[in-house]
Amino acid sequence: xxxxxxxxxxxxxxxxxxxxxxxxxxxxxxxxxxxxxxxxxxxxxxxxxxxxxxxxxxxxxxxxxxxxxxxxxxxxxxxxxxxxxxxxxxxxxxxxxxxxxxxxxxxxxxxxxxxxxxxxxxxxxxxxxxxxxxxxxxxxxxxxxxxxxxxxxxxxxxxxxxxxxxxxxxxxxxxxxxxxxxxxxxxxxxxxxxxxxxxxxxxxxxxxxxxxxxxxxxxxxxxxxxxxxxxxxxxxxxxxxxxxxxxxxxxxxxxxxxxxxxxxxxxxxxxxxxxxxxxxxxxxxxxxxxxxxxxxxxxxxxxxxxxxxxxxxxxxxxxxxxxxxxxxxxxxxxxxxxxxxxxxxxxxxxxxxxxxxxxxxxxxxxxxxxxxxxxxxxxxxxxxxxxxxxxxxxxxxxxxxxxxxxxxxxxxxxxxxxxxxxxxxxxxxxxxxxxxxxxxxxxxxxxxxxxxxxxxxxxxxxxxxxxxxxxxxxxxxxxxxxxxxxxxxxxxxxxxxxxxxxxxxxxxxxxxxxxxxxxxxxxxxxxxxxxxxxxxxxxxxxxxxxxxx
Numbered sequence: 001x002x003x004x005x006x007x008x009x010x011x012x013x014x015x016x017x018x019x020x021x022x023x024x025x026x027x028x029x030x031x032x033x034x035x036x037x038x039x040x041x042x043x044x045x046x047x048x049x050x051x052x053x054x055x056x057x058x059x060x061x062x063x064x065x066x067x068x069x070x071x072x073x074x075x076x077x078x079x080x081x082x083x084x085x086x087x088x089x090x091x092x093x094x095x096x097x098x099x100x101x102x103x104x105x106x107x108x109x110x111x112x113x114x115x116x117x118x119x120x121x122x123x124x125x126x127x128x129x130x131x132x133x134x135x136x137x138x139x140x141x142x143x144x145x146x147x148x149x150x151x152x153x154x155x156x157x158x159x160x161x162x163x164x165x166x167x168x169x170x171x172x173x174x175x176x177x178x179x180x181x182x183x184x185x186x187x188x189x190x191x192x193x194x195x196x197x198x199x200x201x202x203x204x205x206x207x208x209x210x211x212x213x214x215x216x217x218x219x220x221x222x223x224x225x226x227x228x229x230x231x232x233x234x235x236x237x238x239x240x241x242x243x244x245x246x247x248x249x250x251x252x253x254x255x256x257x258x259x260x261x262x263x264x265x266x267x268x269x270x271x272x273x274x275x276x277x278x279x280x281x282x283x284x285x286x287x288x289x290x291x292x293x294x295x296x297x298x299x300x301x302x303x304x305x306x307x308x309x310x311x312x313x314x315x316x317x318x319x320x321x322x323x324x325x326x327x328x329x330x331x332x333x334x335x336x337x338x339x340x341x342x343x344x345x346x347x348x349x350x351x352x353x354x355x356x357x358x359x360x361x362x363x364x365x366x367x368x369x370x371x372x373x374x375x376x377x378x379x380x381x382x383x384x385x386x387x388x389x390x391x392x393x394x395x396x397x398x399x400x401x402x403x404x405x406x407x408x409x410x411x412x413x414x415x416x417x418x419x420x421x422x423x424x425x426x427x428x429x430x431x432x433x434x435x436x437x438x439x440x441x442x443x444x445x446x447x448x449x450x451x452x453x454x455x456x457x458x459x460x461x462x463x464x465x466x467x468x469x470x471x472x473x474x475x476x477x478x479x480x481x482x483x484x485x486x487x488x489x490x491x492x493x494x495x496x497x498x499x500x501x502x503x504x505x506x507x508x509x510x511x512x513x514x515x516x517x518x519x520x521x522x523x524x525x526x527x528x529x530x531x532x533x534x535x536x537x538x539x540x541x542x543x544x545x546x547x548x549x
Contacts, residue, residue, distance in 0.1 A: 005105040005113070012101030012117030013094050019121050019433060020090040020130040023440035025083025027447070028454040028480070034133040035479040037063075038085040041071035041133075043487065045080070051236045052245070057488040059241060061248035065233060066183040067135035085133035092137040093130030096144055097121050100337045103148040107306045108345060115344035115425050120337055122432040125279030129333045131440070135184050140334045142181030146193035149174025151309055154201065154211045171214050175222040179229035186254040192317050192334060199312045200305075207302055257326040267327035272318055275329040280336065282408065282428060283343050285365035289358035290346035307345065313338035344425075350415070351422040363415040363424065366408035370401060397443070400435045407431020452533030453477035453511075457484030459531055459538060460509050469505035473498055473512050475536045481511060503546040510539040 002010070029035045036055065040063075043054040053060045053068055070088040078084040097117045105113035120126055129137050152170035174193070181189025204211055214222075237245045256262065277284050291314075298308045317335045321327065350359045407428050414424040448454075457480070460470060470485060472478045473492040482489050490501045502508050502525070514529075514537035524544040531538045 004110045005102045008101035008105035008110055008113035008117065009098040010101075011114050012097035012099075012121070015117055015429075015433075016094040016097035016121040016130065019127050019436055020093050022437055023444065024086050024090055024131060025081065026440070026445055027082060028451055029082055029085060029133055029483065031451075031453065031477045031480040034085065035483040037067065037135070038071065038080075038133050039479060039483045039487075041068040041085060042075060042080045042483065044068055044072035045075060046487070051233065052240050056482055056491070059245070061245045062253050063135060064183045064186055064249065066180060067138055070138075071133065082133075086131060089132055089134060089137035090130050092141045093121075093126065096137070096141045096337065099141070099144055099148060100340065103152070104306075104341055104344065106152075108341075108348070111351070111422075112344045112348045115347050116337075116340045118425055118429040119283050119343050120340035122429045122436070123279065123283055123336055123340070124281045125275075125330065125333050126336050127436050129330055134330070136330045136333055139181055139185040139189060140336070142177045142184055142189050143192050143334045144337050145177035146174045146181065146189070147196055147309070147313060149177060150193065150197045151200070151305075154197075154213065155305070167212060168214070168218065171218055172222055172225060175226045176229065179226045182230050183233065186250065188254070192320070195316050195320065196309070196313045199316060200309050203298075203308050203312070204305065209302065209305070258324045260325050262326045265326045265328055269322050271327045272322050272329075272332050275332060276318070279329060279333065280339055282366045282404070282432060283339070285369070286343050286346060286362045287339060289355060289362050290343045293346050293349065293355060293358075294342050306341065310338040310341045310345075314342060347421075347425050350424075351418075353418045353421075356418075359415045359421065359424075360412075363408075363412040366428070367405055367412055370405045370408060400438055400443075403438070404431050404435050407434075450534070451477075451480070452536045453480035454484050455533050456511060456531065456536065456538045457481050460485050463530070463540075464509070465507065467505055468507045468509065469501070470509045471498060471501045471504075471511070473510070475511060475513060477536075502541050506542065506545065508541040510541055512537060512539065 029038050040053050040055050040060055043057070044050055047054050047057075050065065050069060050072070053063075053065060067088055071085050074084040074087045075081075078087070097120055100120055101113045101117040104116045129140065149170045149172075153167045153174065155167065178190050178193060201211060234246060253262065280287065291311075294307050294311055297304045298311055301307070314335050318332055321331045324331075346355065349355050407430060410431075411424040411428040414420040414427055460481075461484070464470075464485075470481070470489040471492060472481050472489060473496070474494045478489075478491045482491075490504070492498055492501060498510070498512075502510060509530075514532050514535055525541050525546055526543045528540045528542075529537055530540050
């Protein structure tokens with residue numbers, strides 16, 4: 001017989017699986033990050049090296065190895081394709097939903113936990129992160145596990161989880177999670193949980209709650225466990241390449257990512273506000289009311305420890321990343337469990353007849369917003385001439401709008417009556433799941449013709465001979481070309497003269513703009529246009545060997 005937390009975990013896992021697994025292996029990877037990370041994982045197998053990661057045959061020190069180990073294992077079992085590279089993220093997302101349901105149920109009950117897992121798994125950013133070949137889903141899981149673990153281990157003696165064995169296990173669980181988070185994404189896996197938990201401890205102490213802090217043996221054991229998990233790879237990397245690898249990873253690409261701009265990924269201090277609005281859609285409509293209620297409860301209810309934790313978890317990472325110099329939308333995905341808990345707790349109050357006015361106003365936001373967007377899309381479409389593929393996508397987008405609009409309207413109508421309000425989150429979640437599955441199974445496959453590099457790569461692999469070279473210049477998609485061919489390939493920046501590269505092998509496949517940027521045949525070699533995909537051309541240079549000076 002499963003306990004209520006176990007049932008909540010199962011519900012969370014099933015919902016997340018429905019959102020993330022269908023169509024996971026359809027089509028090709030998206031350039032740029034997916035193909036880059038997928039290639040690093042593939043080269044773990046190609047070079048039989050799990051210590052020094054490689055990209056295009058060269059050592060690569062941008063990210064820690066955990067995702068690449070898991071993706072390489074997946075590729076070993078399933079083949080180095082789309083499904084294998086995305087599967088680690090999907091499984092981590094499923095585990096995160098299960099963990100959120102389990103932890104929430106222990107404090108707030110089964111219904112609130114089901115709400116939380118529904119909201120988390122059907123928010124747009126969570127669904128996207130769970131279906132991409134990137135390491136963020138692993139980081140999000142590790143951060144959540146650490147925060148929930150510390151929360152459980154520090155509870156006072158009279159709390160329902162006060163059994164000493166469980167509290168000790170939660171303490172060590174938190175440190176293990178942080179250790180694997182470091183191997184997934186670096187020091188941020190320690191910084192975020194520490195920031196949230198320390199602030200939560202200070203808030204609890206301010207309200208006079210006495211927390212159960214572990215003794216020095218538990219601290220020592222946890223630190224030793226953390227080092228035992230993280231140190232071996234760093235030590236092996238140090239022994240193989242010296243300090244350059246660790247310096248690049250920890251200094252340049254971790255600390256340097258915060259104090260400086262990496263790869264032009266900058267943004268204003270308000271960058272994450274629109275990212276949050278879009279990423280937490282459609283539940284963002286209920287967040288202002290839920291947040292306001294949570295603040296009141298946190299200040300007035302001494303027992304609202306989970307509310308205070310969720311508030312700090314929602315606010316502090318948002319502020320932390322807002323002041324970072326390098327910004328990407330997925331950085332704040334690690335706070336989505338907190339937002340889901342806040343909205344779930346609010347919906348629980350709504351189902352009990354509270355927050356009536358806020359519920360009706362918030363419930364109206366989603367259908368109104370969708371109506372405005374739909375009107376803009378219809379107006380835009382009426383003035384555009386679409387190709388057949390784009391016309392099909394436009395039709396599918398309209399169907400998505402109808403599905404989401406219907407779900408949002410039903411949810412609003414359910415919120416109008418107290419006896420129906422308990423079902424409102426399920427109606428909106430069902431519409432969102434349907435829309436996400438339509439995108440994955442119908443819309444995304446129709447985008448494949450707009451990805452030129454996999455098509456070009458397939459031709460290169462079919463016609464390539466031993467000793468041939470591959471060069472790409474002045475077109476997007478170099479990482480995709482690399483992933484779908486065999487390394488190495490020459491990636492030339494636009495200003496460079498390609499003549500040396502075009503003489504580097506008896507035959508050279510050259511990917512460049514079809515018009516304008518391709519040099520004329522030189523040094524007695526012939527040039528043949530093999531194929532055109534969009535604005536990109538694949539040329540073959542062959543003939544008399546040439547020498548450049």
